[in-house]
Amino acid sequence: MKKSKMLALLAALVALLLIVAACGSDDAGSGDSEGKVYQVGIDTTYPPFEYEEDGEYKGIDVDLIRAIAENQGFEIELNPMDFGGIIPAVQAGQLDVAIAGMSITDERKEVVDFSDPYFEAGLTLVTAASNNEITSLEDLEGKRVVVKTGTTGAKFAEDNKDEYGYEITTLEDSPSMFQEVSNGNADVLIEDYPVIAYAIAQSSLDLQIVGERLNGDNYGIAVLKGENADLLEKINAGLQELRDSGEYDEIINTYITE
Known part of the structure; x- marks a missing residue:
């Protein structure tokens, strides 16, 4: 009699452990996310x-x-x-x-x-506010164009440099690009339209957007x-x-x- 009760108790414990293990497995899987x-x-x-x-x-x-x-x-x-x-x-x-x-x-x-x-968004050309010579890609022959590393502006400049005959300088961030053109160290920069429009409106940058947007990113x-x-x-x-x-x-x- 005692042996039967013990076997029943052991069976119940095994079943309980299997249920707990299964629940623990489910919790671990859902907890990952x-x-x-x-x-x-x-x-x-x-x-x-x-x-x-x-x-x-x-x-x-x-x-x-x-x-x-x-x-x-x-x-x-x-x-x-x-x-x-x-x-x-x-x-x-x-x-x-x-x-x-x-x-x-x-x-x-x-x-x-x-x-x-x-x-x-879309890319656009940006020059110093005093620059009246550049209004489109056709005006960039022999000019220096500055772009930011890893951007679509940098790729656009690289893809079109042979056709329009300009040189490219690559920098790490937008403020450095803005400064390069403002200081006259570069003729034009290529930037996303909303970014440069915001920057010009919010600061004293001596820059202007010229021409039509270059694409429709x-x-x-x-x-x-x-x-x-x-x-x-x-x-x-x-x-x-x-x-x-x-x-x-x-x-x-x-x-x-x-």
């Missing part, structure tokens, strides 16, 4: 999309990714770095997300997956190619909900007015 803080790469030299003011990160991209994360219920941590290092950091696993006024291009699509477009939010489909789905869902609710327009209008 629930407890994760996604690392987000930004470039704080790029107002009005990203900049630092009084020790706080601000801008369209900053507000947008924070709003998307809140809407979709995930945590983020912002990581400022040079623009040219953001995609390599995504590839190296140091970043989960990149939002940095990054144009969606076929070349970048080879290594990252982009969200739905969230802003239509769209900005996207990037994740590592083929590795973060669930996260990208959340980003797109959050972006659409912000558009539907009007919060997207509120963010844009905080920094850019027509």
